[in-house]
Structure formats: structure tokens, C-alpha cells
Amino acid sequence: MGPSDETLALRSRQGDLAAFEALARRxxxxxxxxxxxxxxxxxxxxxxxxxxxxxxxxxLARFDPTQRFVGWLFGIAxxxxxxxxxxxxxxxxxxxxxxADARSDRTPRDEAADAEERGRVQQxxxxxxxxxxxxxxxxxxxxxxxxxxAASLGIRxxxxxxxxxxxxxxxxxxxSALA
Amino acid sequence: xxxxxxxxxxRFLALEDATLGTEDATRVCAHLAECGECRRAWxxxxxDGRLLGEALRPVEVPRDVAGAVxxxxxxxxxxxxxxxxxxxxxxxxLAAAAAVLLALGALLLFGKRYEQIGRVASAEGQPLAxxxxxxxxxxxxxxxxxxxxxxxxADGRSQLEVGIDDGSRLTMRQMTxxxxxxGQSRRRPDCGLEPPHVCLHEGEVVIDLKSTRRFCAVGTPLxxxxxxxxxxxxxxxxxxxxxxxxxxxxxxxxxxxxxxxVTPGGIWVVDGAEGIPKPAPDLTWN
Numbered sequence: 001m002g003p004s005d006e007t008l009a010l011r012s013r014q015g016d017l018a019a020f021e022a023l024a025r026r027x028x029x030x031x032x033x034x035x036x037x038x039x040x041x042x043x044x045x046x047x048x049x050x051x052x053x054x055x056x057x058x059x060l061a062r063f064d065p066t067q068r069f070v071g072w073l074f075g076i077a078x079x080x081x082x083x084x085x086x087x088x089x090x091x092x093x094x095x096x097x098x099x100a101d102a103r104s105d106r107t108p109r110d111e112a113a114d115a116e117e118r119g120r121v122q123q124x125x126x127x128x129x130x131x132x133x134x135x136x137x138x139x140x141x142x143x144x145x146x147x148x149x150a151a152s153l154g155i156r157x158x159x160x161x162x163x164x165x166x167x168x169x170x171x172x173x174x175x176s177a178l179a
Numbered sequence: 180x181x182x183x184x185x186x187x188x189x190r191f192l193a194l195e196d197a198t199l200g201t202e203d204a205t206r207v208c209a210h211l212a213e214c215g216e217c218r219r220a221w222x223x224x225x226x227d228g229r230l231l232g233e234a235l236r237p238v239e240v241p242r243d244v245a246g247a248v249x250x251x252x253x254x255x256x257x258x259x260x261x262x263x264x265x266x267x268x269x270x271x272x273l274a275a276a277a278a279v280l281l282a283l284g285a286l287l288l289f290g291k292r293y294e295q296i297g298r299v300a301s302a303e304g305q306p307l308a309x310x311x312x313x314x315x316x317x318x319x320x321x322x323x324x325x326x327x328x329x330x331x332x333a334d335g336r337s338q339l340e341v342g343i344d345d346g347s348r349l350t351m352r353q354m355t356x357x358x359x360x361x362g363q364s365r366r367r368p369d370c371g372l373e374p375p376h377v378c379l380h381e382g383e384v385v386i387d388l389k390s391t392r393r394f395c396a397v398g399t400p401l402x403x404x405x406x407x408x409x410x411x412x413x414x415x416x417x418x419x420x421x422x423x424x425x426x427x428x429x430x431x432x433x434x435x436x437x438x439x440x441v442t443p444g445g446i447w448v449v450d451g452a453e454g455i456p457k458p459a460p461d462l463t464w465n
Contacts, residue, residue, distance in 0.1 A: 007431050007438060010396075010405050017249055024245030032240035046244060053248045065405060066391055114233075121234035140228075141235040146196065165192045172227060 005069035013060040024053050027070070030142065031077050037137045038081040039088075040126050048084055052077040067151070074142065075152040078134050085130055124174040132167035135160055183210050184217050191224045296361045296393055297325045297343040304337030306351070327361040333382070346389035352414075355382025361393040376403070383414035383422075401449050402434025402456075404441070411441075414464070419451030422464060432456045 002022065003011075011019035031052050036045035056076050063072055125133060138149045150160040187210045193199040194207055211218050299306075299321050309316035311328035325331075325341050331351060333339050339351040351357065358378040376396035377384060384397065387410045397404045399415040409428030415421045423432065423441055430441045436454030441447050448459040 003438060004431070004440075007405065007433065010431075011433070017252060020252070021245060021249040024248055028243075028245045029237065029240045032244065033238045036238060037235050042241070046240065046242065049240060049244045050248055053245065054251065057248070057252060064391055065395055117230070118234040121230045125231070125235065136231065137235060140231040141237065146198075161192060165189065168192065168224070168227065171231070172223065175227065175230075 006065045009060060009063050009069050010065055012057065013063065020057055023069070027073055028053065030070075031073065033141055034074060034077050034137055035081055037122070037125065037141055038078075038130070038133060039084060040122070044084065048077070048080050052080045055080060068148070070142075071144070071148050071152045074138060074144075075154065078138075078153055081134075082130060120175065120178050121171075124171050124178060127174055128167055128170055132163050132170065135163045136167045136171075139164060180216070181214075184214060187211065187214070187217050188220060191221060194221075195224065195228060294327045294361070295324045295344075296327050296359065297341050299323045299325060300340040300342040300348065302337070302339050304334065304353075306334075306337040306339040307332040325359070327359060330356065330358045332356050343393050345393050347393060348387045349377065349394075350385040350387075352383040352385070355384060356380040357382075357384055359394075379413060379415045381415055383412060385412040386410065401451055402432055402454065405431040405433060412464075421449040421456075422459075422462070423447045423449065423456055424464065 002008075003019075005023060005026070008019045008023045012023060028049060032045055032049040035048040035052070036042060039045055039048065052073070056073055059076065063069070125136060128136065134153060135146075135149055138144045138152060139146065144152070146160040146164060147157045149164075150157040153160065155163075187207045190199055190203060190207050194204060199207065211221055299319050301321055302319065305318050307316035308319045308323070308325065309330040309332070310326060311330075316330070316332055319325075319331075319339075325343075331339060331341070333351045333353055333355045335353050338353060341349045341351075343349065357380060360378060361375050375391070375394050376398050377386070377394055379397055379399050386394070386397065386406070388394065388406055391406065395406055397406075397413050399413070399421050400418065401415070401421045404411070404413055404423060406428065409425060409430055411423065411425040411428075411430050413421065413423050423430065424446045425441050425443045427443060429443075432439050432441055432447075432449065432455070434449075434454045439447075439455050439457075441456055444458075446459050446462050446464060447456040448462060449456045
């Protein structure tokens with residue numbers, strides 16, 4: 001097991017780029033996964049991952065080593081994705097998310113059936129307003145507790161739970177409509 | 180749908196998350212056992228949860244974004260992308276930056292030169308403080324202000340306790356010299372250590388941190404102790420030995436030879452030749 005995230009973050013803060021590279025490699029796929037589920041476009045998700053990591057490096061002076069680094073990093077990624085969606089507006093429809101989900105260990109028929117199901121759920125998640133979507137993605141993709149989700153998004157834990165409950169209700173009705 | 184159904188359904192999230200109290204969980208389970216409609220709703224809820232877990236599964240980033248970021252940082256060319264159609268944002272940003280620069284200039288010219296970070300809580304003997312840039316150290320008494328960048332000195336008959344404005348406490352034992360870099364000032368510390376820290380030149384300091392706003396590390400020439408919500412003490416004995424004892428939380432001791440996690444349970448010794456701290460159960464602090 002290598003050094004902890006927090007130790008690497010402190011070393012990065014002292015200008016140790018090798019430490020930051022180790023951190024960035026540790027989290028690049030997770031940040032990418034989050035960005036992809038939020039914006040729904042593989043190319044945009046790559047750009048947002050890059051921007052999130054750069055922004056994290058520049059903001060290391062504000063990182064509190066008593067907090068978990070991963071929560072802090074996803075807080076930055078959430079901001080970056082929100083900014084992107086604000087810039088983008090609602091004019092563009094993104095459909096490349098499913099391309100990232102292909103798994104080579106399945107038969108094409110199984111994969112197609114699963115992909116259809118996943119696509120339906122992903123579409124329903126994408127249709128949620130951003131404040132509900134980010135709670136759902138952090139909880140189900142990142143497997144964060146609602147306390148951790150709340151810390152990342154800068155909201156109270158009960159607010160995170162309320163949003164999750166509302167999101168699940170919206171998802172239920174949208175999934176029923178899509179079925 | 181009855182009132183009980185409503186109550187049960189608003190608790191599905193907590194039930195799934197296992198954060199519902201035992202009494203509430205028992206009540207919801209009892210309701211599910213007798214209400215077929217809610218039982219179906221709960222089954223749908225669980226199925227949706229599984230679907231979400233499957234649909235939002237992790238993915239691999241298709242290219243080496245980390246490598247690209249670090250290359251960008253190494254070349255010093257790390258700049259946020261700006262969309263062409265958003266040029267007006269750049270113009271506005273430049274205007275705002277100019278205003279900020281003017282304000283900073285005014286602050287540099289007219290602002291306070293030293294930032295107070297705490298006060299002397301108690302003192303024994305005749306401890307001294309030397310402000311950054313001052314030629315001589317002056318005696319300090321309880322209530323005296325302590326500034327970022329101060330060098331504090333306790334001789335063989337003096338001790339000093341400093342209350343930091345974030346609630347933390349630093350206690351300097353006899354024969355101790357240290358320098359405070361709270362990280363809030365614009366000046367860079369001479370020792371090269373970036374995070375807000377206490378630079379321990381000689382002797383022993385006991386630290387009870389309430390936050391890491393002012394300090395999050397103690398640096399010595401042998402290595403640096405990074406803290407996490409911690410109460411601990413550190414003694415820089417000489418160029419080849421330092422002692423560390425953690426009372427609460429943990430300390431990450433980092434030096435050129437590596438790092439070690441120091442937890443409560445006795446004294447750890449840092450041997451200059453080996454670098455990494457090791458438990459020293461037979462050693463006494465003095």
C-alpha cells in the first residue's frame with residue numbers, strides 16, 4: 001500500500017509533482033466516471049477530468065488534511081461539471097455515454113440487452129436536475145455515504161438525504177414512463 | 180394509501196442505507212409485513228437501487244489524463260480553457276483582476292505588516308519573542324500578542340503557552356526555540372516547507388490542535404510531522420535525534436527517506452542515520 005491520499009496531497013502542496021501525479025493516477029478514472037455520468041459525453045468528460053485535476057492542484061493550499069482528500073476532490077469535480085452544464089445550457093443532447101460501458105467479457109446478445117437497460121437508467125439519471133443527479137451519482141457510483149456526499153457538495157447531510165429521496169421518486173416515475 | 184404507508188415510504192432511503200434507528204426500522208418492517216402495496220413499493224425501490232448501481236458502474240478513463248495534467252504543470256502552461264464565444268468573460272475577468280491588483284497594492288502599502296495569530300496564555304521565567312525583521316528579541320508576558328513569523332525563545336528557566344486564535348495551544352518547554360509560519364502571511368518561510376507549520380529549531384513543543392487553519396505540521400531538519408486532528412509533542416534533541424509522542428489522532432512523519440504513521444502509545448524516536456521514526460518503548464522523554 002502506498003502513501004495515503006492526504007500525505008500525497010501535502011507533498012503535492014510542497015511542489016512535489018511526482019506525488020501529485022500519483023494522486024492524479026489514483027483518481028483519474030473515478031473523476032472521469034463521475035464527469036461522464038453527469039454530462040453524458042465521453043469527450044467532454046475527459047476534458048472535465050483534466051480540468052478538475054488541474055483545479056485541484058491549484059487549490060491544494062486550501063485542502064484541509066484532516067478531511068478526506070477524495071471528498072474534497074469530488075467537490076471540485078462537481079463544481080467543474082456544474083460550470084460546464086451551465087455553459088452548455090440545455091441545447092445539446094449527449095448520447096455517447098453508453099460507449100464507455102461496453103464490457104468485453106459478455107456475449108454480444110447479453111451486452112445488448114444489458115446496454116439497453118443501462119441506457120434507460122442512464123437516460124433517466126441524466127434527465128434529473130443537476131442538484132439531484134450529483135447526489136445520486138456520488139452515492140451509487142462512488143459509493144459515498146450521504147455524509148460524504150454532503151461534505152463534497154458543501155450541503156448538510158439531511159439535505160443530501162432529502163435530495164436523494166426526491167431523486168429516487170423522480171427516477172421511479174421516469175423509469176416507469178420509459179418502460 | 181394510509182398515513183402509515185406514507186411514513187414507511189419516506190424511510191426507504193434510511194432503511195436501504197442502514198441508518199434507520201432500531202425502533203423505526205422495526206416499525207417499518209412490521210408495516211411492510213402487513214401492507215402488500217408498500218412491500219411491492221419497497222421491492223421496486225430495491226430493484227431501482229440495483230439498476231442504478233449497475234447503470235452507474237465505474238468506467239476506465241480512455242486516455243492518460245493524469246500524465247497530460249502533470250506534463251501541463253511541468254511546462255508551466257496550465258491554464259483553463261476559454262471558449263471563443265465567451266471572450267467577454269475574459270474581458271470582465273481582466274477588469275476584475277485589475278481591481279483586485281489595485282486593492283492588493285493598497286493593502287501592501289497601507290495594510291498591517293504583521294498578522295496577529297494568538298496571545299501568550301501563560302509564561303514562566305522570561306520567554307522572548309523576536310518579530311520577523313527585528314534585530315533583538317523582547318520579553319513577553321501573559322496576554323502579549325503573537326504574530327505570524329514570530330520566533331519564540333524559552334531558555335533553561337522559561338516555559339511558554341500560546342493560545343492560537345483557532346482554539347489550538349502550543350506549549351514550549353525549557354530550552355526551546357521555534358518559528359511560527361501560520362501560512363496566512365504573504366511571506367514564504369525560509370525553511371522551504373510550504374504548509375502552515377511550526378519550525379522547531381531546538382527543544383520541545385506540545386501541540387493541541389483544534390483546527391489546521393493556522394498550523395498543520397511541525398518541521399525539524401530531520402523531517403516533518405504532518406498532523407490530523409491531533410494532540411502530540413515533538414522534541415528536536417540534536418542533529419541526529421528527535422522524539423515524537425502522539426496523545427490523540429495521528430501524525431504522518433515525512434522525511435527524505437520515507438514516511439511513517441505515528442499513533443498514540445508511547446515514544447517514537449527519529450534517528451538521523453535511519454530517518455524513519457521507530458517506537459522506543461524503553462526510552463523516557465527527558
